[in-house]
Amino acid sequence: EAGVVQSPRYKIIEKKQPVAFWCNPISGHNTLYWYLQNLGQGPELLIRYENEEAVDDSQLPKDRFSAERLKGVDSTLKIQPAELGDSAVYLCASSPTSGVEAFFGQGTRLTVV
Amino acid sequence: DAKTTQPNSMESNEEEPVHLPCNHSTISGTDYIHWYRQLPSQGPEYVIHGLTSNVNNRMASLAIAEDRKSSTLILHRATLRDAAVYYCILRDGGGAQKLVFGQGTRLTINP
Numbered sequence: 309e310a311g312v313v314q315s316p317r318y319k320i321i322e323k324k325q326p327v328a329f330w331c332n333p334i335s336g337h338n339t340l341y342w343y344l345q346n347l348g349q350g351p352e353l354l355i356r357y358e359n360e361e362a363v364d365d366s367q368l369p370k371d372r373f374s375a376e377r378l379k380g381v382d383s384t385l386k387i388q389p390a391e392l393g394d395s396a397v398y399l400c401a402s403s404p405t406s407g408v409e410a411f412f413g414q415g416t417r418l419t420v421v
Numbered sequence: 422d423a424k425t426t427q428p429n430s431m432e433s434n435e436e437e438p439v440h441l442p443c444n445h446s447t448i449s450g451t452d453y454i455h456w457y458r459q460l461p462s463q464g465p466e467y468v469i470h471g472l473t474s475n476v477n478n479r480m481a482s483l484a485i486a487e488d489r490k491s492s493t494l495i496l497h498r499a500t501l502r503d504a505a506v507y508y509c510i511l512r513d514g515g516g517a518q519k520l521v522f523g524q525g526t527r528l529t530i531n532p
Contacts, residue, residue, distance in 0.1 A: 312464075341519070350508060350522030351465065364519060399464050408453075410520055412464025 310334070312413035314400050320419045326388035329416045333382065333402030340377055341410065342385050343399040351399055357383065358405065390420045425509045430527045433499050441494040441526055443509030448489050453514045456483065456494045458505040459525070465508065468494065472514070504530045 313332040321327050333340050338359050343351035354373065356364040359380035368375065372391070377383040387394055397415040426444040433439045445454065456468040469476055469483045471492070476483040482495040496503055508525040 343522075348524075350506075350524050351520075353519050353521070356519055401464070408455075408470060409467040410465075412466065414462070415464050 312400055312402050312411050314398075314413035314416050316416055317414065318417050318419075320421060321390055323392055323420050324389040326386065327390050327418060328387075329385045329398050329400075329418075331383045331385070331400030331413060333400070334411055336404065337402035337407075337411070338380065338405040339403045339407070339410075340383050341399075341401040341403075342375060342383070343401065343412075345397040345399055345415070347396075354385070387418075390418075392420050394418060395420045425511060425523050427507075427509050427523060427526045429524065430529065432529045432531065434531045435501060436498050439496040439499045439503070439528065439530075441496075441507050441509075441528065442491065443493070444491045445509070445511055446490045448511055449513075451514050452511040454483065454485060454489075454492050455510045455512050455520065456481070457508045457510065457520070457522075458503075459508070460502075460505045465522070468507070470512075499528075499530050501530050501532060504528055 315330050340357040342354040344354055345351040355368045355375050357377045360377050375385045397417050399415045401410045401412040403410045453470050453472050455470040457465040458468050459465045469478050469481050471483045471485050484493045506525040506527050508522050510520050
């Protein structure tokens with residue numbers, strides 16, 4: 309069975325440009341997470357979905373970040389406009405609603421120049 | 422969110438046991454202790470979890486102190502592929518599903 313799929317793996321953009329990341333969770337997993345990981349730090353939660361509802365977005369910088377999970381399956385995270393400080397790895401994870409284990413994708417490494 | 426404290430780094434030799442400590446003195450009664458690890462250029466992966474009793478699986482063992490204020494992840498025979506950052510996380514079993522990561526312990530395995 310395929311794991312959590314993220315694309316692209318790498319993205320380089322100029323500051324002030326928009327960027328979008330895509331995540332396809334494991335089939336049947338109702339819970340989807342987006343995390344941000346800065347170099348040398350642990351992942352930080354940006355947003356958590358239960359099906360199509362964002363149930364925890366308190367850490368999402370809503371002035372420039374947005375996310376959607378249409379139909380409760382795959383999800384898109386967008387940054388507009390990107391800033392130099394947004395350079396990081398963006399991780400997507402999924403789990404069954406009552407599941408113990410979260411499954412992570414390989415992440416998208418964003419570099420803003 | 423209850424906080425965990427781990428050493429920044431540890432080093433061990435191949436084929437020797439490794440004991441990774443975690444302190445969580447403010448753990449609540451409904452908090453499960455989860456361990457994840459992150460290999461280089463990969464997303465985190467689940468290792469093991471427990472509530473009160475010691476746990477074993479194919480990857481590792483988890484020893485939980487009687488007062489639950491600390492725990493130890495045990496790798497019985499480390500290999501070079503076990504070199505990773507190991508995260509100890511408290512996760513509320515009663516509701517919120519989120520995982521709150523700290524900085525973890527960077528484990529180096531010497532050949």
